[in-house]
Amino acid sequence: MPLVSLTLSSLLFAIAVNANPVILDQATVAVPITRITQMEGIRNVVQLDRARASYLNARGTDQSFAQDPHPNEEPIFNGMDIYLAQVAVGTPPTSYSLIVDTGSSNTWVGANKSNPYNVFSETSKYTFNAVNVNYGSGSFAGNEFDDQVSFGSFSIDQSIGAAAAARGFRGVDGILGLGPTNLTKGTLKPDIEKAIPTVVDNAVSQGIIGSPLLSAYLEPNQANHQGNGVLTFGALDNTNRAGEVIYAPITQTLPAGAYWGINQTTSYGSHKIVNNGAGIVDTGTTLLLLDEPSFQVYQQATGGTLDSKTGLLTISKSQYEQLLPLIFQIGDHTIQLSPNGQIWPRFQNTAIGGEQDKIYLAVASADLGELGFILGFTFLQRYLTVYDSEARRVGFAATRFTFSNIN
Ligand SMILES: *[C@@H]1O[C@H](CO)[C@@H](O)[C@H](O)[C@H]1NC(C)=O
Ligand SMILES: *[C@@H]1O[C@H](CO)[C@@H](O)[C@H](O)[C@H]1NC(C)=O
Numbered sequence: 001m002p003l004v005s006l007t008l009s010s011l012l013f014a015i016a017v018n019a020n021p022v023i024l025d026q027a028t029v030a031v032p033i034t035r036i037t038q039m040e041g042i043r044n045v046v047q048l049d050r051a052r053a054s055y056l057n058a059r060g061t062d063q064s065f066a067q068d069p070h071p072n073e074e075p076i077f078n079g080m081d082i083y084l085a086q087v088a089v090g091t092p093p094t095s096y097s098l099i100v101d102t103g104s105s106n107t108w109v110g111a112n113k114s115n116p117y118n119v120f121s122e123t124s125k126y127t128f129n130a131v132n133v134n135y136g137s138g139s140f141a142g143n144e145f146d147d148q149v150s151f152g153s154f155s156i157d158q159s160i161g162a163a164a165a166a167r168g169f170r171g172v173d174g175i176l177g178l179g180p181t182n183l184t185k186g187t188l189k190p191d192i193e194k195a196i197p198t199v200v201d202n203a204v205s206q207g208i209i210g211s212p213l214l215s216a217y218l219e220p221n222q223a224n225h226q227g228n229g230v231l232t233f234g235a236l237d238n239t240n241r242a243g244e245v246i247y248a249p250i251t252q253t254l255p256a257g258a259y260w261g262i263n264q265t266t267s268y269g270s271h272k273i274v275n276n277g278a279g280i281v282d283t284g285t286t287l288l289l290l291d292e293p294s295f296q297v298y299q300q301a302t303g304g305t306l307d308s309k310t311g312l313l314t315i316s317k318s319q320y321e322q323l324l325p326l327i328f329q330i331g332d333h334t335i336q337l338s339p340n341g342q343i344w345p346r347f348q349n350t351a352i353g354g355e356q357d358k359i360y361l362a363v364a365s366a367d368l369g370e371l372g373f374i375l376g377f378t379f380l381q382r383y384l385t386v387y388d389s390e391a392r393r394v395g396f397a398a399t400r401f402t403f404s405n406i407n
């Protein structure tokens with residue numbers, strides 16, 4: 001169950017100044033999320049990530065892309081792992097499992113035809129808009145409603161999509177869109193220029209949380225442990241944070257600047273891989289994606305060879321022992337992705353068509369267009385990320401998994 005708590009400092013503040021009326025604006029809401037591994041058949045994670053990258057690239061540059069039909073053969077939103085939030089919608093409430101997505105911003109339900117949006121909800125109001133979003137490896141189309149949306153104990157009025165048709169989603173009900181608000185523009189008809197406030201925006205404007213801050217803690221895959229995660233609305237997730245937060249301003253460079261995008265320089269030993277590139281942090285991408293030239297530098301530096309079955313680089317045990325950390329320079333700070341953090345979780349090798357005792361790198365190439373890189377789960381499962389739409393910045397903090405050797 002979600003927990004509503006006040007941060008310690010605001011609580012102490014409240015006690016200290018109890019005699020005076022104060023507005024407590026530091027409320028924090030922690031919402032647990034569940035990781036599921038989609039194991040039906042062998043997934044080509046690289047191809048799925050490439051489809052996603054091509055969408056992100058086009059959508060970040062051109063708003064009209066949101067409603068273009070882009071048929072895609074691969075019928076799944078994400079490759080292997082997805083993180084789901086349980087959301088209740090309407091009165092009486094219907095429960096939905098929604099994909100946590102920082103790379104898109106529409107929240108919608110109805111991907112599972114057996115669990116549709118309830119138009120008879122007492123709190124349901126039709127907005128007289130159709131809604132349509134294409135995700136590169138999936139899409140949905142339907143109508144937009146205002147309704148009550150709850151994460152357990154907290155409820156907001158929220159505009160959500162009700163899918164009449166959805167493609168590319170299996171075992172989930174839709175998406176919890178946690179990207180920047182402006183990414184919703186172009187998704188409604190006829191209000192094509194209208195932005196739809198996200199759940200974070202509404203939680204702030206309706207007094208549930210004090211500031212438009214979201215922390216995402218995503219636990220990595222482990223053979224013997226169900227790694228889940230937590231979304232913390234309104235504050236830094238100090239429970240799962242194991243180091244200081246390093247912030248990077250949202251980049252001005254498009255298309256990355258339309259997302260949770262930052263500038264950074266990536267190096268591996270003495271090799272510069274990304275030189276002040278503008279890329280994004282995305283919970284809808286599995287791997288760490290580089291463009292072809294950057295990827296070639298990485299491949300040469302690590303000595304990896306391309307494996308045709310998985311589409312990933314493979315390295316020998318001795319090459320793995322020589323593997324160096326990837327260094328990300330963000331402003332004046334550096335953070336690193338450890339050697340173990342760069343490899344695909346070995347217990348999941350066969351699930352992607354690989355061999356059990358091989359070592360695959362979870363860093364892949366994609367045609368990223370004008371995006372400099374995409375940091376997917378390879379990275380996000382090693383760092384807590386903080387999305388701050390007021391200060392327009394993204395933060396990174398180490399967790400207990402940053403330097404662990406679980407892969
Ligand atoms: C779709 O929803 C129905 C009704 O809630 C549920 O029984 C079924 O398991 C769901 N299907 C999937 C694939 O999640
Ligand atoms: C959203 O779009 C509006 C209008 O195009 C623009 O003025 C505003 O700065 C954008 N907001 C952000 C946070 O980029």
Ligand SMILES: *[C@@H]1O[C@H](CO)[C@@H](O)[C@H](O)[C@H]1NC(C)=O
Nearest residue numbers: 249250251252253263276278
């Ligand atoms: C990011 O890099 C671009 C290109 O070098 C530069 O114009 C911009 O000022 C940098 N910083 C931000 C916050 O966008």
